[in-house]
Amino acid sequence: MAWCLRPDQLSWGPIVLARRLLAVAVIFTAVGAVTTLPAAATSSARQPAGRTALAWPPMCVDISNNRGNGTLMYQWQCDSNNTNQRFVIDNGLIKVEDTIGKSQVMCLDSSNGRTNGTRVYQWQCLGNANQLWVVQRGAIILKSTLNSGNPLCLDVTNGRGNSTQVYLWQCGSTNTNQKFVINNGQIAVKDTLS
Structure with missing residues (x-):
């Protein structure tokens, strides 16, 4: 339906004009009410008192389907x-659970990097310094850096979405990117848990 007027339609009397404006106002009010209903019923409106809705689902450390x-x-x-998210901590090694008992057990490894941004990956467990970790107050710290004055922690710096890489980064006691909860073999990012 087109909303244009011809010049001959502009000569309405005050009563006709008022009725038509009222009809248009009723239509716009109804459309506005319908389009705003879902916004009023958001999940944050239904949260229990004292809790806020999280902007992301619970996130965990994951190694994809490759065991190489x-x-x-x-x-x-x-x-x-x-199974990509299941780990076992054994004498400082963080082992990929479904590789235990196989010919090549895999561990979290930091290569030989000791700087911010060093990528963390899996590697055959050898017990080297780049595979030994300490868990303290929710942080997972590369053991060889613990007393260095510049300890490095597991960190998920670039957001909370799927595929965000896990790095090493200088530990910060208030850095939420470095706080994890280890439960039933999963390493979850603490601030994504409800």
Whole structure:
């Protein structure tokens, strides 16, 4: 339906004009009410008192489906049935659970990098310094840097979405990118948990 007027239609009397304007106002009000209803019923409106809705789902450390040396560590939406997210901490080594008992057990590894931005990946467990970790107050710290004056922690710096890479970064006690919860084999990013 077109909303244009011809010049001969502009000579309405005050009563006709008022009725037509009222009809248009009713239509716009109804359309506005319908389009704003979903916004009023958002999930944050239904949260229990004292809680806020999270902007992202729970996220966990994940290694994709590849069990080869050099596979990068990422963050991915937590799934308790996903073997890519299951780890065992054993004498400082963080082992990929489904490789335990196989010919090549895989561990979290930081290569030989000791700087911010060093990528973390999986590598055959050798017990080297780049595979030894310490968990303290929710931070996962590369053990060889613990007393260096510049300790390095696992970090998910670039957001909370799937495929965000896990790096080493200088530990900061208030840095939420470096706080994890280890539960039932999963390493979850703490600030994504409700």
